Amino acid sequence: MNTLQKYVLAENVHMSFDTKQGKFVALENINLKISKGEFITLIGHSGCGKSTLLNLFAGLLSPTSGFMFCAGREIAGPGPDRGVVFQNHSLLPWLTCFGNIHLAVERVFGATESPLQLKQRTLEALALVHLSHATDKYPHEISGGMKQRVGIARALSMQPNVLLMDEPFGALDALTRAHLQDELMKIVTATQSTVVMVTHDVDEAVLLSDRIVMMTNGPAATIGSIVEVDLPRPRDRMALANNTRYHSLRSEVLKFLYQKHAKAAA
Ligand SMILES: Nc1ncnc2c1ncn2[C@@H]1O[C@H](COP(=O)(O)OP(=O)(O)OP(=O)(O)O)[C@@H](O)[C@H]1O
Numbered sequence: 079m080n081t082l083q084k085y086v087l088a089e090n091v092h093m094s095f096d097t098k099q100g101k102f103v104a105l106e107n108i109n110l111k112i113s114k115g116e117f118i119t120l121i122g123h124s125g126c127g128k129s130t131l132l133n134l135f136a137g138l139l140s141p142t143s144g145f146m147f148c149a150g151r152e153i154a155g156p157g158p159d160r161g162v163v164f165q166n167h168s169l170l171p172w173l174t175c176f177g178n179i180h181l182a183v184e185r186v187f188g189a190t191e192s193p194l195q196l197k198q199r200t201l202e203a204l205a206l207v208h209l210s211h212a213t214d215k216y217p218h219e220i221s222g223g224m225k226q227r228v229g230i231a232r233a234l235s236m237q238p239n240v241l242l243m244d245e246p247f248g249a250l251d252a253l254t255r256a257h258l259q260d261e262l263m264k265i266v267t268a269t270q271s272t273v274v275m276v277t278h279d280v281d282e283a284v285l286l287s288d289r290i291v292m293m294t295n296g297p298a299a300t301i302g303s304i305v306e307v308d309l310p311r312p313r314d315r316m317a318l319a320n321n322t323r324y325h326s327l328r329s330e331v332l333k334f335l336y337q338k339h340a341k342a343a344a
């Protein structure tokens with residue numbers, strides 16, 4: 079198996095946190111090989127450890143034991159090769175929407191491109207998420223969904239090899255969500271990015287993924303099962319509505335979540 083077939087890799091990863099009540103084991107025995115250009119979604123009940131796993135790939139956490147690799151190198155911290163969209167939009171409050179994206183663009187392309195090109199990239203990223211009208215607004219002046227879109231634009235503007243997204247469309251209305259899902263599929267096809275995305279939405283997982291990684295309930299969560307989504311691309315949401323394979327994949331994920339790993343309401 080070459081580096082392209084195990085581009086992003088978790089090997090025997092365990093993650094525990096020290097809490098006031100003692101050690102809390104969040105993840106155990108996580109083994110996952112992600113190929114370059116693959117689109118992976120992580121799905122599982124609330125609190126099972128999806129964000130924790132994503133933060134491990136981002137290098138924001140390091141595993142208690144085990145190894146994480148990206149492009150053949152051990153993940154030792156965050157890097158511009160991995161763009162992150164956080165579950166709770168994390169914009170710098172003292173910068174405008176433009177400023178938040180421009181900062182990321184400058185970090186990645188500042189050494190090689192002119193100020194005009196950097197500005198152009200920033201404006202294009204804002205246009206992509208339909209936020210050109212909010213260019214000069216500050217985070218406290220925009221809605222939660224808009225903040226989330228700035229976060230998505232920021233990650234995409236860096237053109238990272240790996241996109242790590244934590245419920246990026248969770249706070250959006252259905253139309254905006256569908257638009258961004260379609261845009262994301264186009265961008266990923268064009269850039270050949272590798273994507274790991276957390277979602278709660280089974281339809282979204284089937285529409286976007288090459289593989290759906292389904293996690294068991296925590297504590298000590300692990301990968302319960304993986305569904306290969308063998309639907310041809312490009313995928314069209316309207317056409318899929320009448321596709322029997324789409325519906326059987328969808329029920330496979332639903333069965334995992336609501337029968338095999340049902341979780342009582344909190
Ligand atoms: N820094 C931390 N210290 C202690 N426990 C933590 C820490 N971070 C996460 N946990 C615990 O690890 C478990 C997994 O948390 P995580 O945020 O990864 O879940 P999740 O699957 O992303 O949930 P959700 O779908 O609600 O976002 C939870 O029980 C959480 O309380």
Ligand SMILES: [Mg+2]
Nearest residue numbers: 128129130165
């Ligand atoms: Mg989470």
